[in-house]
Amino acid sequence: MASFSRHDAEKTLKSVRWPLRLTWMxxxxxxxxxxxxxxxxxCLLVMSxxxxxxxxxxxxxxxxxxxxxxxxxGVAALVYALRSFRLPTREDAILRLDASLPGRPLQALTDTQTIGSGDAASTAVWRAHQKRMAARAQLAKPVPADLQTPKRDPYALRYMALLAFGIALLFGSIWRVGSVSEMTPGGAGLAAGPVWEGWAESPRYTGRPTIYLNDIDAGELAVPAGSLITMRMYGEIGALTLTETVSGRADVAAVSDPxxxxxxxxxGEITISGPGGxxxxxxxxxxxxPEIAVLSDPSASAMGEMTLPFYAVDDYAVEAxxxxxxxxxxxxxxxxGLTIEPESRPELIVPLPMPISGSRAEFEENLIEDFSQHPWANLPVAVSLSALDGAEQQFETEPRAIVLPGRRFFDPVAAAVIEARRDLLWSRANGPTIAQVMRAVSYEPQELFRKETDALRLRQVIRTLELHAKYGITDEKQQELADDMWDLALILEEGDLADAAERMRRAQERLNEAIKNGASDEEIAELMQELRRATEDYLQQLSRQAQRDQQEQQPGQQGDQQNSMQMTQDDLQRMMDRIQELMEQGRMAEAQQALQELQEMMENMRVTQGQQGQGGQSPGEQxxxxxxxxxxEQQGLSxxxxxxxQEQFNPNAQAGENQGNEGRNGGQGRGTEHEGEGQGQGGQQDGQAQNGQPGEGGEQGSIADRQQDLRNELSRQQQNLPGAGTPEGDAARDALDRAGRAMDxxxxxxxQNDLAEAIDNQGQAMEALREGMRALGEMMAEQQQNGQPGQGTQPGDQRADSRDPLGREAGNSGVQGDDSPLALNDDAYGRARELLDEIRRRSGDTERxxxxxxxxNRLLDRF
Structure with missing residues (x-):
């Protein structure tokens, strides 16, 4: 017995008639x-x-x-189409739609029960099955057509034809199709008949499209000035003629020229006379x-950078x-120095910035330049702006009186140097006067200059100026002196790297004390701003120092140092932002800890900067x-x-020749001439002390001065000692503090001529130095083991870092070099076996x- 009648099946198919029709289509x-x-x-190719x-x-x-x-x-394609085309039937649509549904429900609805039709249980199962299939058929959706023909068109010829037709629609004309009829046998007269074509091409800068004149009816034709008219006439010469009054040409071509x-x-007028004219x-x-205007007087930043706002407009676009x-x-x-007539200098011309994106028809921009080193800086000038459009039309503003912005110098000596530089660039005839004025300015250098080197630089400039002023200052020497005076003024105004570092250190200490003492938010914000300014000043000085160092280094070494410094600046900026954020949130303890980390980072930076050029050593190695x-040196002094x-107890012997008095090389002593003595003092020897009596204190006074110099050198090394905040680093600092007190x-x-007491104190100093060096070595080993960031990986460390746990160089497939640690051990292979056994034991420990x-396990697989 069938579960569904055929009427029921047709009724179900009617419910899906629209999906079935769409599938058929x-x-x-x-x-x-x-x-x-x-x-x-x-057809598309022929039409194209x-x-x-x-x-x-x-x-x-x-x-x-x-x-x-x-x-x-075309005939072959038509035959192929008629042979391969087959009109789809309703059954084809049913099969396509039924295949898209799970279980093919449409086919199931037309089936009949052939087995177990007399069994009630089997009949009930069959009815349930057909009901489920009917429910699935209700979910039918149209099946999209498969229009891909990759097997029939492997070379994609249909796409080539479609592309050609698209090009023809853009650049061709439907009117050209009729010209082929002129080439038929009956159209010989028509083919020879006169026809014409014309185009009006606007200038490219206008952005307007080309006009096909055959599509333009007679009447008014508006085109931009400078448009190019192209005319082509075909057929019998003279049948068509062209006259025009728009070009103003003196040598007009013949009207019948094709x-x-x-x-x-x-x-004017353009006329084509003749058939179809x-x-x-x-x-x-x-x-x-175009038009351009200055919006306001220029402004200058603290460093002398000028900003001049301007406005420009054009009907199409401003080109430049x-x-x-x-x-x-x-x-x-x-x-x-401006009394005499100035030297002739050309106008200062700088290009105006144009918008990178967007329209140039109307815009506002800022001219940003730094003219601080120009001879006219801070002097009255007249500025005029000019703009140029695509038609080579130029517009220039009326001169506007301004003061050319430049950097201001507030240090008196720096301002004097800059004024002398201006006078020198004004006229080299001011050379002798400038030299006299600068000598007067630097009469008391100890009261004007922070460092003796700055005074020496100024003296060198004065000497050079005086020397060349006698014989005439050339253009090259004038510019060279101006550059030297500018650099000197910057150093006097901003200080050098050590001054900037000291200001930054004081700002850090003041902020740290304010956090500890619970200062107000306003005071902390002010101190934080002071720290930012001091840090920016220090980074600027650091960058200048790096540039000077890079000029003295090989080109291959410059990129790495610059990248390293840039990374450090980013780290500092992020840390200061973090400190300010913590303080704004009231988390003062964390802010203080972050400030301490900032101080350590800046300390490491100063060590790195101060030790550049020492063969790429790490701060710890330096x-x-x-x-x-x-x-x-302390051993030599001792x-x-x-x-x-010894010579005090044997006054009859010559100085330095007591029995048993040996230098550090094991040879007999000769007073102050012992080998290796006095290192670090520039090789200077106190020859006068050899001729004096030992007990008169002359030699002891010389040793005491050298002891003081050595103590100062140790203090400098303590400031640059890395590893602050680590146990080993703190232990090294404590040991060096003890060494410093012993040296004092x-x-x-x-x-006081107490040599015995001095020797005891010197021995204590050497012992403390050894303890500090041991602590420093432990710190370096710990850092190398942990791979701490910020210390860098120096060339000497890269080889150690590339070794595997067995002491072999990475990348050599386990082959060990002669200078590896295992090569120093007679039982190298036994040690390697012990390490492998230990690795195997640990890899089998399930608690790890x-x-x-x-x-x-990866180590075992590799080695």
Whole structure:
């Protein structure tokens, strides 16, 4: 017994009639595309060639040959379409729709029960099945047609035809198709008949499209000035003639010339006389010149950078612009070095910035330049702006009187140097006067200069100026002196790297104390701003120092140092932002901890900057090398004090020749001439002390001075010692503090001629130095093991970092070099076996983390 009657099945199929109809239409479209795509491609290609006018560019024979080939291809494509096309039936649509549904419910609804029809249970199952299939059939949706033909068109010829037709629609004309009829046998007279074509091409900067004149009816024709008119006339010469009054040409071509090109410069008329002729009244769209204006007087930043706002407008676009600065000599205060006539200098011309994106028809921009080093800086000038458009039209503003912004110097000596530099660039005839004035300014250098080197720099400039002023200052020497004076003024104004570092350190200490003492939010914010300014000043000085160092280094070393410094600046900026954020949130304890980390980072930066050029050593290695040198010098001073003490008890012997008095090389001593003695003092020897009596205190006074110098050197090394905040670093600092106190006691004893006490204190100092070096070495080993960031990986460390746990160099497949740690051990292979056994034991320990055991297993697989 059937669960559903055929009526029920037809009723279910009617419920899905719309999905079924749409699926049938998709099958029909699919059949048409699969069958007629070759014919459609041939038609599109032929139409594309005709619309582009290719038939007018080749001979009649080629056109006829192409026509025959096109007809044959069309017939073949039509035969292929008729043979392969098959109209889809309703059953095809049912099968396509049924295949898209799970379980093919439409087919199931038409089935009948053939087994177990007499069994009630089997019949109930069959009815339930057909109900489920009927429910699924209600969910039917149209099946989209498959229009892809990759198997039938492996070379994608249909897309080539479609692309050609698209190009023809953009650049061709449907009117050109009719020209092929002129090439038929009955149209010989028509083919020879006169026809014409014309185009009006606007200037490119206008952005307007080209006009095809054959599509423009007679009447008014508006085109921009400078448009190019192109006319082509075909057929019998003289049948068509062209007259125009828009170009203003002096040498007008013959009116019957078949090819004529001219530019529209004025209103007028264009007329084509003859069969199919046409006439236009041409109206020229004028191109307005650009306009530009200065919006306000220029402003200057604290460093002298000028900002000049301006406004520009044009009917199409402003192509370029420039600013011209000329000296306003009438407004200059002609005093002092400006009294004499200035040297002739060209106008200062700088290009104006243009918008990178967006329209240039109307915009506002800022001219930002730094003219601080120009001879006219801070002097009256006249500035005029000019703008240029695409038509080469230029507009220039009236000169505007301004003071050319430049950097201001507030340090008196720096301001004097800058004024002397200005006078030198004003006229080199001021050279002798400038030298006299600068000598007067620097008469008391100890009261004016923070460092003796700055005074020496100024003296060198004065000497050079005086020397060349006698024989005439050349252009090159004038610029060289100006550059030297500018650099000197910057150093005097801003200070050097040490001054900037000291200001930053004081700002850090003040902020730290304010956080500890619970200062108000306003005070902390002010101190934080002071720290930012001091840090920016320090980073600026650091960058200048790095640039000077890079000029003295090899080109291959410059990039790494610059990148390293840039990373440090980013880290500092992030840390200061973090400190300010913590303080704003009231988390003062965390802010204080972050400030301490900032101080440590800046300390490491100062160490790195101060030790550049020492072969790429890390800060720890540099500190260790410096302490080693200090220990050697202290040993030398102790040896000399001991020899002098021996000579006190044997006054009859010559100085330095007591029995058993040996230098550090094991040879017999010769007073202050012992080998290696006095290192670090520039190789200077106190020859006068050899001739004096040992007990008169002359030699002891010399040793005491050298002891004091060594103590000062140790203090400098303590400031640059890395590892602040680590146990090993703190232990090294404590040991060096003890060494410093012992050196102070030794100096006092030497000045009091108590050599025995001095030797004891010097021994304590050497012992403390050794303890500090041991602590520093432990810190370096700990940092290398942990791979702490910020210390850098120096070339000497990269090799150690690239070794595997067995001491082998990475990348050599386990082959060990002669200089590896295992090469120093006679039982190297036994040690390697012990390490492998230990790795195997740990990899089998299930209580260890999974990540660690995976790493150990990878080691075993590799080694």
């Amino acid at each position: 998709g099958l029909l479209t699919e059949a048409v595309v699969h069958s007629f795509w070759p014919l459609l491609s041939v 060639a005709l619309m582009l006018g290719l038939q007018d560019l080749v001979g009649v024979e080629i056109v006829w040959g192409s026509a025959v080939i096109s007809v044959l291809a 090819a004529q090109d001219f530019v529209v410069v004025q209103d 046409r006439s236009w009244q041409v109206v020229v769209i004028p191109d307005q010149p 612009g420039e600013a011209r600065f000329s000296l306003d000599l009438a407004a200059v205060d002609r005093r002092y 500190a260790m090398e410096g302490l080693s040198e200090t220990l050697r 040896d000399q004090a001991f020899r002098d003490l 006691d030794a100096e006092d004893a030497l000045r 983390p999974e990540v660690e055991r995976d790493y150990l």
